[in-house]
Amino acid sequence: MNKLLFVFSIILAGMISCADDNSPKHLFNGDDMDQWHVQGELILSDHQIRMGEGSSILLKKGNYTDFELQMVVSTVDNGKGYIVFHTDDKGEKGYRVALDNDLKNAEWWTKTGSLLGVRNLTKSIVRTNESFDMTIRVEGQAITVLVNGSPVVEYIEPASPYRTAQNAQQVLSNGKFAVHCTEGGILIEAITVTPLNRKVDRNKQMASAIDETTDHIIRLHQENFPVLDYHVHLKGITAEQAAEQSRRYGINYALAPNCGIGFPITTDEEVIQYLEAMQGQPFIQAMQGEGREWPETFSREVRDRFDYVFTDALTFTDTKGRRTRLWMPEEVFIENEEQYMDLIVQKIVDVMQEPMDVYVNPNFLPDVMNDRYDQFWTEERMDKVIDALVASGKILEINHRYKIPHKAFILKAKEAGLKFTFGTNNADGDFGKLEYCIQMKDECDITATDMYKPNIKD
Template sequence: MKKNLLFSLFITLIVMASCTKNFAPRSLFQGEEMNQWDTRGDVSLKNQLLVLNDKASLALKKGGHTNFEFDITARTIDNGKGFIAFHTDEQGKKGYKVALNNDLESSEWWTKTGSLLAVRNLTKSTVKTNEWFDMQIRVDGKTITISLNGSPVVEYTEPAKPYRLAENMSQILSSGTFVIQSTKGTLEVKSVSLTPLPENNNTDNLKVSAVDETEDPVIRLHQENFPVLDYHVHLKGITAEQAAARSRQLGINYALAPNCGIGFPITNDNEVIAYLDSMKGQPFIQAMQGEGREWSETFSEAVREQFDFVFTDAMTFTDTKGRRTRLWMPDEVFVEDEQQYMDLIVKKIVDVMQEPMDVYVNPTFLPEVMSDRYDDLWTEERMDKVIKAMVAANKALEINNRREIPSQIFIQKAKDAGLKFTFGTNNSDGDFGKLEYCFRMKEACGLTAEHMYQPKIRK
């Protein structure tokens, strides 16, 4: 009996040791040799680094990987970019790809490092070119998590019926090997390791629930390589951490914009600098909303230029009798002659185009007393006057989701005139919505990625 007990214990220890070994981290590269990889193109081992130049690639010889944590320490050199493919073949033709792209001048500025390409593209990289960063790609059942320097930037659960365009039909979870490839310039790799994870078919307690992609407009835009960015979000009723989690859940990137001006949360240069310091490392594009007509004099040019872009509206002005007017405040709107007041609004919009901003937001807004006659008051002549001023000043136009403005006719005119666009929520609380009106106008007016405004992302 004692021998049988010892024998059973021995067998149990062997099984446990075997399981531990199977799911233990395995080094794929630690600076010494690259014999676990097949190489293509200009790949070299220099100073204990793997160096990949112009379209060179590495393919892990051993495939069949399903659930895992893939950890890599890498950096992009100057404008170098590439990707890591998983659940793929030796050519990286199937499965998913994760972007390595910190190039601030990239034409596809919405596919930054950490993007799950064509599924969850990212408009802001939390890491910089020429600097080392740690990336982890985790696949656990149907959930893909991508983290940079320990912080998640993508959390995606593949649904039972993922939406994929014809060219992306093989972009689904299965199993396979890993490919690291440079698509332009140079990538350098310091270390790579792989930790297999046990099979996980439990979908009851997913951290991120799968989105029904049969009706989801967001996945369609990612699939067609369109920048999915809400350019006008405020931290009202929501924290930065909650906004980041919401972004990962919905697949919509956010540009955060503090209200800057006299009587608003940020009132001077020092407060701007403190705010921007608090946002370092966050996955958000940083925008400034200038409030009131004195905002450009309240903040120095040097401080304004630390934002990725600046926007303002024409909803605050002084009327013909010297009264301060805020169009959204009924008790500050004094309409004696409706047509004359409408002409005043148009004039104030045209005047705003001379301010040092990039994007005109809350466009074509009318006060409550006039809003039910929007289509009548916004005549073609008035629309043309505003659009002509915007073209001359090289300003972009916001399509505002909250107020569903401007009209489709205005947007089509602006597109025909060559204006660039942004999508903006301008939320008043923690509910951002899902850019529904913006997406409808995108389809109705045939907007493509080329029509969207590109923020001047700062280093």
């Protein structure tokens, strides 16, 4: 009897051990595709899966809820695709994680690591034809995506996630894995999954989730609109803190150092040092040219190392040779307001000849005139600035900090075919979520094709 009990206890322990088995499982070890349904052009050679355009693989068996999926993968010749988890036998439900390192892709805001439709990324930290590690971790309501060990997405699905009808099945559940190649080629060297059954406090996770019933950012992602703050400074916030905030809010950031005489960066050498320090960071890199001397202060070669360059028209020399900075009341010398307004307009037009891409802090007025903003910005003055923007091929910023330009100017700019950027121009680390920009987007019917595509460098 004791012998029978002993044998039974061994069997029971083995069953419990299998049920709680958290050891890594090789879903592809380089030898065969026996664990996968295969569709389309796929070659198994050199212990690697070479997926061609239109091909897909779907795991035959397995029902994973919480897990850590690890892959060694690369996009070949600007190949594109995505990984699916929590999907079904038809591959229709579940979340998708992007594989896309193509700098020339028209849909430039869904780079590698994007949790598509939920946390789209405008910058890939890896390159095409370059092998990298992709990790997707699901624990309770938390989804984390890491590329080469660096987190690029940290998303907590709330109790009431906002989803369009098209993305209704884009929610946490359980299921299988799949990989799709939509264009070019994808190379897979290894796929491993580790089931996770650690106890997770879902209530605590929910408490830290963003309320998507009122969040405007998730709506931009769901409509496949590029979610990028093109004008962020490291003021009151470190690069690490900016990256953490970006992952939490789901807003990509373009970081811009202030470059010019009397500003933090004053030489080509300092620009190079800054950009080298930013290598591998998840930020688009922009340059803000300060003052009117910046085009001569920095060489074209160095300026071109940024993804784009912007400046404003807030600094100039007035008709009596006095240095003017419009945001500083003591440097604003007004004798006749209408004449001074014409001077401001002319200075804006002159700035369009500078070697920049984006005109920022647009149509700013000094405090003493700003209470009559719409009165001073007449049709004629608006048309003169828009004509200069069009003629010079410049981009127009919609600025959250100053809530400029006003709707009438944006509508005219859109009708003229201008492209836009959204920017906060933060003075500290608490700079919001592009609220004014999104308001103008909705009121002026700005679409994804109306947004400026940065010239993102490798």
